[in-house]
Amino acid sequence: MWFGADKTMKSKIVSSREVKRGYFRMEFEFSGDAAPGQFVMLKVAEHNDPLLRRPMSIAGLENGVMSVIFKVVGRGTALLAEKRAGDHIDVIGPFGTVFTPPQTGPVLLVGGGIGVAPLLFWMKRNPPRAAAAFIGGATENDILCADEFSEVHIATENGSHGRKGLVTAPLVEHPVYRDKTGYLLACGPTGMLKAIDQLAAKDGLRGELSLEERMGCGFGVCLGCVCDTTGGRKRMCVEGPVFKTGEVLWRN
């Protein structure tokens, strides 16, 4: 847990830019450490409306600058998008579990929409390990940060970029997937993660899934973000957001 040097939680924003229509990448000063898979909670308003912080996967942390990627989906994220370099933002964290793939072997990264964020962070910390990245989205506009991965396969539901269809299609064709040596790290919408989890079980691969969920607090007290797992009911913010494949009992 990190508070700023002045005991407040205000971080200075270094940059904020719209990387795709409605998608923003924000960088702010952060003096603590964090590990790929973890998230921070950002306050969106100066006062208490909107009230709750927004959880954001950490997309990078280098030289005291943290980056996050978010999509404008409502009033809270719209307020975040208005912030500019030089403004301050109230940040607490990092929270949650981290990606822990085996020490050796190729890793396959699978991201949907803003789900690329923790994968980017992991790749930057482990550059030679990422065999390939698979990035999916509804349209070309939803494909984020693809040029930051060396080998990247893209799929869009409407075919406007890369292959038409779901991101799992190029994934299962990849040699490192087919020879079962690849370890999966995935983050994205629940439907995508559930599909990957089921594929991994069927095809005999292992990996980790970072779940997305609305959160009230981010540190395990509101109990607003639970999920059922083989190990019982877990808080996604403390025992997650990263779970092993085969661990989550999907709701439907």
Next chain:
Amino acid sequence: MAELRVRIGALELKNPILSASGTFGYGLEFSGMMDIRKIGAFCTKGLSLKPRAGNQMPRICETPGGMINSIGLENVGIDAFETEKMPAIRKTGATVIANFFGDTEADYIEAARRLAAMDGVHALEMNVSCPNVDKGGIEFGGDPAFLEKLTAAVKKAAAGKTLIVKLSPNVADIRPFASAVENGGGDAISAINTLKGMSIDVKTRRPKIKRVFGGLSGPAIKPVALKMVYECVKTVKIPVIGIGGIASLDDVLEFLIAGASAVQVGTMNFVEPSICQRLAEELNVYCDREGIARVSALVGTLRTG
């Protein structure tokens, strides 16, 4: 340094800023984010004899100036609380108010007996007002005569420990319930629990909470809470602990002026984990600056007429 100590029954608190049940976990989650010894007390997540898994997701949604929750009293159970949580809680030096509930009168009595006997538990807070479960809520908190009887039985089981009874705002008139607690021998009243509320996703036409409605909390409910606390204060002589939307020093002062002897901060713990500590510090600065020697001198100083 002003005198911030307040007394609730047999319990002396170092200051009147408490954290509310359901918003502070088992206290341990705030380690590193605030100093739990600097607040008056913390109220544990509501405890039951057996562990409870709580409700299905989605359990929370944001509303203007607040949020709705329907957690369903998820908790580890009193056995695990005693063996897994309490040893670590004792080490923090926190003042602990154990919040509890039951499905039956016998459950309430047994839970109170267990918690009152537990090393490190300083007082009890009885929840008769959860809006998010089928049982354990309205049948106990919804009938003043029964509430009086339950309070008397639980007070006996609490073996001298201070018993606070947390009231529901989801009644036409809170005053008979406040009287019931006093007549039953309760040491204090805490009010209010969450207000029943509902929110709909217009795109999917589905409720934003799985169980359709839940409990509304946060700054949005403060005026309602303040009015109900004022009504309780006017009705009973035992101390009233004000709860509902507290987010600033002015909010604390409003409740104290209305007659609350202490306050609990709830939902804002999610947003600002150190808020209780900050408000305790700000209250001290305020009293010094205003020349108020004892914070209790502020209590019930509302000027009307």
